[in-house]
Amino acid sequence: xxxxxxxxxxxxxxxxxxxxxxxxxxxxxxxxxxxxxxxxxxxxxxxxxxxxxxxxxxxxxxxxxxxxxxxxxxxxxxxxxxxxxxxxxxxxxxxxxxxxxxxxxxxxxxxxxxxxxxxxxxxxxxxxxxxxxxxxxxxxxxxxxxxxxxxxxxxxxxxxxxxxxxxxxxxxxxxxxxxxxxxxxxxxxxxxxxxxxxxxxxxxxxxxxxxxxxxxxxxxxxxxxxxxxxxxxxxxxxxxxxxxxxxxxxxxxxxxxxxxxxxxxxxxxxxxxxxxxxxxxxxxxxxxxxxxxxxxxxxxxxxxxxxxxxxxxxxxxxxxxxxxxxxxxxxxxxxxxxxxxxxxxxxxxxxxxxxxxxxxxxxxxxxxxxxxxxxxxxxxxxxxxxxxxxxxxxxxxxxxxxxxxxxxxxxxxxxxxxxxxxxxxxxxxxxxxxxxxxxxxxxxxxxxxxxxxxxxxxxxxxxxxxxxxxxxxxxxxxxxxx
Numbered sequence: 313x314x315x316x317x318x319x320x321x322x323x324x325x326x327x328x329x330x331x332x333x334x335x336x337x338x339x340x341x342x343x344x345x346x347x348x349x350x351x352x353x354x355x356x357x358x359x360x361x362x363x364x365x366x367x368x369x370x371x372x373x374x375x376x377x378x379x380x381x382x383x384x385x386x387x388x389x390x391x392x393x394x395x396x397x398x399x400x401x402x403x404x405x406x407x408x409x410x411x412x413x414x415x416x417x418x419x420x421x422x423x424x425x426x427x428x429x430x431x432x433x434x435x436x437x438x439x440x441x442x443x444x445x446x447x448x449x450x451x452x453x454x455x456x457x458x459x460x461x462x463x464x465x466x467x468x469x470x471x472x473x474x475x476x477x478x479x480x481x482x483x484x485x486x487x488x489x490x491x492x493x494x495x496x497x498x499x500x501x502x503x504x505x506x507x508x509x510x511x512x513x514x515x516x517x518x519x520x521x522x523x524x525x526x527x528x529x530x531x532x533x534x535x536x537x538x539x540x541x542x543x544x545x546x547x548x549x550x551x552x553x554x555x556x557x558x559x560x561x562x563x564x565x566x567x568x569x570x571x572x573x574x575x576x577x578x579x580x581x582x583x584x585x586x587x588x589x590x591x592x593x594x595x596x597x598x599x600x601x602x603x604x605x606x607x608x609x610x611x612x613x614x615x616x617x618x619x620x621x622x623x624x625x626x627x628x629x630x631x632x633x634x635x636x637x638x639x640x641x642x643x644x645x646x647x648x649x650x651x652x653x654x655x656x657x658x659x660x661x662x663x664x665x666x667x668x669x670x671x672x673x674x675x676x677x678x679x680x681x682x683x684x685x686x687x688x689x690x691x692x693x694x695x696x697x698x699x700x701x702x703x704x705x706x707x708x709x710x711x712x713x714x715x716x717x718x719x720x721x722x723x724x725x726x727x728x729x730x731x732x733x734x735x736x737x738x739x740x741x742x743x744x745x746x747x748x749x750x751x752x753x754x755x756x757x758x759x760x761x762x763x764x765x766x767x768x769x770x771x772x773x774x775x776x777x778x779x780x781x782x783x784x785x786x787x788x789x790x791x792x793x794x
Contacts, residue, residue: 355441358448362520364434365455368427369528370598377420378676378740383605384420384466388741393630393760402622410766411757415779415794422778424467425477431460433480451520454510458530461503462538468496469745472774472791489787497546504542507535527591528673534593536565537677540685547692548749556689563686566592572679574709577640584661586673590680594673603672606738607662615651626656630760634733640711641734659738675739680706684732691724699724706731748773769793
């Protein structure tokens with residue numbers, strides 16, 4: 313892998329501190345340093361050190377595909393069975409939609425490893441710093457470890473055997489080999505355990521010292537929420553039943569925190585508003601007149617075939633057919649437009665397409681997922697009554713009656729995955745990852761892919777590693793089939 317190129321991103325840290333764009337500055341309300349900062353000087357004081365992590369949220373998370381432009385939610389929605397594409401003019405979108413990615417296709421890989429490099433550099437720089445106060449250093453190292461874990465969670469689910477890079481030593485990194493998902497998850501879990509201990513219990517402002525109502529910097533509760541997911545995913549991968557208990561415990565920590573509560577679904581659709589009671593971690597917008605990329609992209613004002621750049625989509629019939637009658641999520645989270653007698657349905661979780669007034673932030677972690685994580689973990693451990701109770705919390709919030717299906721493990725797990733489908737649709741790739749975890753991806757996509765004009769085989773459950781990295785790193789092996 314050509315990690316030597318990532319030496320450039322040591323300079324990127326300087327840029328993050330010095331030249332934060334005006335839009336980013338407005339979003340995060342951080343003052344831009346006026347003098348040149350080089351090397352370890354970035355970590356000489358609290359203000360510039362905090363700017364590194366602030367820049368990570370507004371820049372690296374955007375280029376990693378989590379919140380900027382045509383991102384993971386969109387591409388994974390196309391790749392799985394959530395979205396229908398109407399134009400052939402955008403080749404990247406077509407390749408995702410028809411499950412025909414090539415080894416030189418548009419990839420999230422470079423942005424992810426750029427973000428990982430910034431995290432590694434921050435951890436190293438802060439650890440060695442003598443100019444940053446203890447409390448600020450602790451918080452920022454916790455944020456960097458949390459962010460590294462978040463990025464790796466997506467890297468391992470999208471690409472499988474990814475290189476595990478935890479330093480800025482480019483001489484070692486450029487020779488990095490593939491690492492097993494189990495090893496990557498162990499690093500994710502370790503990072504999140506550290507982050508949970510290091511991060512503040514309160515939301516902090518851009519100076520990472522004063523508290524705020526803005527839920528845009530990670531807290532120990534965000535670390536616990538992501539750790540619950542990591543334990544659940546690792547259990548699905550390894551069959552380690554102890555990790556189900558750990559997932560349950562971490563989710564319970566978040567659920568029991570009075571800071572969080574499920575927002576109502578009665579037409580108000582407050583779940584995805586900025587700083588909603590359900591938000592565990594959100595990202596502020598960085599583009600002028602855009603609240604969230606999802607709202608800007610998904611909300612239709614014309615037929616999807618007429619959307620510029622060939623990215624117009626609607627919700628697929630597969631997803632629309634998954635909603636039960638009377639589900640308030642179908643009423644509140646699905647919008648529609650009728651053009652020349654044809655009605656198109658689109659994701660409407662975010663309800664602002666354009667506008668300078670900020671009312672919505674990009675949701676990264678929320679409470680609804682935690683109930684479903686705990687339900688699944690409990691079901692896997694045979695805690696049937698408790699699992700059904702958690703499932704019913706989500707169903708009742710959606711206006712649905714209590715679950716009345718089978719209580720054997722297989723039936724209950726299937727019901728929870730179905731609930732995840734209609735609760736978490738078009739959110740950061742959950743559906744694609746769930747199909748893989750449930751072991752149903754080949755059956756589902758074997759039917760869906762031909763409907764989309766593509767084909768499916770088992771190797772497509774992983775994305776290809778960019779060919780440029782394969783050519784530059786003799787120790788890196790391509791995923792099968794590419």
